[in-house]
Amino acid sequence: xxxxxxxxxxxxxxxxxxxxxxxxxxxxxxxxxxxxxxxxxxxxxxxxxxxxxxxxxxxxxxxxxxxxxxxxxxxxxxxxxxxxxxxxxxxxxxxxxxxxxxxxxxxxxxxxxxxxxxxxxxxxxxxxxxxxxxxxxxxxxxxxxxxxxxxxxxxxxxxxxxxxxxxxxxxxxxxxxxxxxxxxxxxxxxxxxxxxxxxxxxxxxxxxxxxxxxxxxxxxxxxxxxxxxxxxxxxxxxxxxxxxxxxxxxxxxxxxxxxxxxxxxxxxxxxxxxxxxxxxxxxxxxxxxxxxxxxxxxxxxxxxxxxxxxxxxxxxxxxxxxxxxxxxxxxx
Numbered sequence: 001x002x003x004x005x006x007x008x009x010x011x012x013x014x015x016x017x018x019x020x021x022x023x024x025x026x027x028x029x030x031x032x033x034x035x036x037x038x039x040x041x042x043x044x045x046x047x048x049x050x051x052x053x054x055x056x057x058x059x060x061x062x063x064x065x066x067x068x069x070x071x072x073x074x075x076x077x078x079x080x081x082x083x084x085x086x087x088x089x090x091x092x093x094x095x096x097x098x099x100x101x102x103x104x105x106x107x108x109x110x111x112x113x114x115x116x117x118x119x120x121x122x123x124x125x126x127x128x129x130x131x132x133x134x135x136x137x138x139x140x141x142x143x144x145x146x147x148x149x150x151x152x153x154x155x156x157x158x159x160x161x162x163x164x165x166x167x168x169x170x171x172x173x174x175x176x177x178x179x180x181x182x183x184x185x186x187x188x189x190x191x192x193x194x195x196x197x198x199x200x201x202x203x204x205x206x207x208x209x210x211x212x213x214x215x216x217x218x219x220x221x222x223x224x225x226x227x228x229x230x231x232x233x234x235x236x237x238x239x240x241x242x243x244x245x246x247x248x249x250x251x252x253x254x255x256x257x258x259x260x261x262x263x264x265x266x267x268x269x270x271x272x273x274x275x276x277x278x279x280x281x282x283x284x285x286x287x288x289x290x291x292x293x294x295x296x297x298x299x300x301x302x303x304x305x306x307x308x309x310x311x312x313x314x315x316x317x318x319x320x321x322x323x324x325x326x327x328x329x330x331x332x
Contacts, residue, residue, distance in 0.1 A: 005030035005037050014039070035063070054234035061202060062243055074099045075144045076249060082133065092133065093125035096140065105143035106136075114327035115139075138190060142168070142328070145194050148201065155207030155214075156200055156225070156291045163201075165325055166289020167194050172324040173279035176317045181307050182271055192257040192276045195250070199241030206233065224296045226262055238262055265300060271307070278303045282318050288325060 004011045010032045027036045077095045081087045097103055103124055110121040110131060121127045128136045149164040156163075171193030178189035207214060210232055217228040229236040238259055245255035257272040261280050264273035281299035283289070304310065 003037055003039055005032065005035055057206065057233060058235050058240075061206065061240060074102055075140060078137065078140060082137070089125060089128040089133070092136070093123070093128055096124045102140070102143050105146055106139055109139050109142050109146075109328065110136075112328050113330050114324060134187070137187070141171075141191060141194055149194075149198070151201070153200055153204040153291075155204040155209075155211060158200075158289065158291045161329075162289045162291070163197060164289075165329060166283055166291075167197060168325045168328060169283035169286065169288040169321050170194070170196055170276065170279045173282050173317050173321045174276050176320055177275045177279055177307065177309070178272075180309060180313060181275065185272055185275060188251070188254055188257075188272060189275050189279075191250075192254045192261075192272060193279055195245070195248075195254075196241065196258050196261045196276055196280060197237065198244045198258070199237030199239070202240050202244065203229070203233070203237050225291070226297070236262070262297070263300075265302070274300075274303055274306050278307060278309070278314075279317075279321075282314060282321065286318055286322060288322070 002011055002013050010030060012031070026039050028039060029035070030037050074096055077098075078092060081092050081095050084091075096106065106124060106127065107121055109115075110127045111118050115131065115135070117130060121130060124136075127139070131139065145167065146164055149167050150161050151163075152158065152160040153163060158166075171190045174189035174193035175186055178185040207229070213232050214225065214228045217223060217231060218225060226236055226238075238261060242255050242259040244250075245258055250258075253270075253272055256267065256270065257276045260267055260270075260273045261276045264270065264277045267273050278299060281297065281303070284297050285299075304314070
């Protein structure tokens with residue numbers, strides 16, 4: 001008898017003679033991800049008329065959040081070091097160097113063409129001196145998310161690396177917008193931009209399981225994938241992403257911007273929500289990591305007015321964003 005884990009989609013075969021005496025269903029932990037797998041006795045008709053949705057599915061999805069790779073602890077510890085006025089570049093470097101995988105990715109990114117130091121950065125401490133603390137923390141954020149966001153998402157039709165490129169684009173555009181409207185939001189805008197679509201990582205297997213239904217929904221009247229999530233699943237990736245933020249101990253203001261990056265209007269005057277929303281729209285208009293229907297998404301008609309930006313601003317932001325993505329990802 002073949003069974004499948006709906007969380008990680010691994011399949012297993014159990015000899016039917018081991019199950020023939022079952023009086024009812026049993027629940028087993030998936031050997032790969034430890035998520036629960038319900039096994040029915042042989043010959044039992046499947047429950048329900050299809051995969052779960054709404055609150056039942058949301059509960060199942062939220063249970064799987066704990067199986068998402070955690071944001072490396074080095075990022076949290078680095079922020080703590082920066083909060084200490086007595087800390088130094090050397091202290092920061094020591095914290096980061098405790099994770100060699102992160103160090104390797106930091107050096108690759110720091111030596112990318114964007115930072116103009118190709119082949120010159122040889123250590124984290126060297127990077128902190130040459131780049132400065134603010135830029136080093138930006139590079140650290142990229143290093144911590146590159147592997148998590150770099151995977152292929154079949155449900156969303158995103159090849160390996162596409163979600164990360166889109167996240168890079170939104171982070172870059174968010175920072176550029178923030179610098180124009182409220183420089184104090186610069187670092188939070190970059191952080192919110194880099195993780196704004198993290199919910200897609202969790203939802204991808206559930207979307208893939210219902211891919212035919214999603215395709216029919218989107219094709220009928222050219223409706224967005226976001227509205228398909230809300231209709232078919234009962235919630236969307238932005239809502240689930242807020243759960244990821246909690247698991248990663250992300251500050252509430254950033255989690256709020258992630259939650260409402262498709263619809264900032266309910267939070268009126270929260271500039272960070274509007275900044276990330278506009279950045280996401282600009283990235284999608286540029287076709288960076290658009291996925292199955294990215295070009296159907298539109299910017300809120302009041303976004304430019306609220307942020308005080310014109311067409312020329314958006315054109316400049318779009319060009320700088322594309323340059324950032326291109327140069328940062330070269331050689332990675």
